[in-house]
Amino acid sequence: MKSKFFTGDVDFEVSDRNGKYEFNIDLPEKFKGIDYEYYDLSESGDTLTCKGKCSALPMFVINAELKFSGDSAVIKLSTPLMLKSIKINAVRVDR
Numbered sequence: 001m002k003s004k005f006f007t008g009d010v011d012f013e014v015s016d017r018n019g020k021y022e023f024n025i026d027l028p029e030k031f032k033g034i035d036y037e038y039y040d041l042s043e044s045g046d047t048l049t050c051k052g053k054c055s056a057l058p059m060f061v062i063n064a065e066l067k068f069s070g071d072s073a074v075i076k077l078s079t080p081l082m083l084k085s086i087k088i089n090a091v092r093v094d095r
Contacts, residue, residue, distance in 0.1 A: 012075065012090060014048070014066065021048060031056075038064070 011026035023038055038052035048066045060079040067074045071092035078085035 010088075012088075023050075 008028055010028070011024075013024040013026075015022045015024070021041055021043075025036065027034060034054050034056045036052055036054040038050045041048065041050040046068045048064075048068075050064050052062045052064060053060070054062065057079075060081065063078050065076045067076075073090040073092075075088040075090055076085045077088070
């Protein structure tokens with residue numbers, strides 16, 4: 001991930017539990033106290049969208065779009081006040 005707020009690796013896990021998706025974000029140490037929640041999850045073909053909030057910016061709704069293609073994904077995060085979205089290129093990592 002590369003943005004004006006942070007540059008580095010973030011582990012973002014998406015799990016499909018029989019049609020119920022779960023997200024887990026492993027943040028770097030300096031962000032460990034941040035809590036997050038997501039809601040309004042929808043699926044359309046190869047794309048998941050949801051809204052979320054985090055304790056660091058409680059007044060903002062974060063819109064997320066995850067577009068999957070094979071073993072990679074493009075994640076776009078935005079809020080209504082951002083001039084442009086944060087784009088994250090992701091790859092599948094088997095654990």
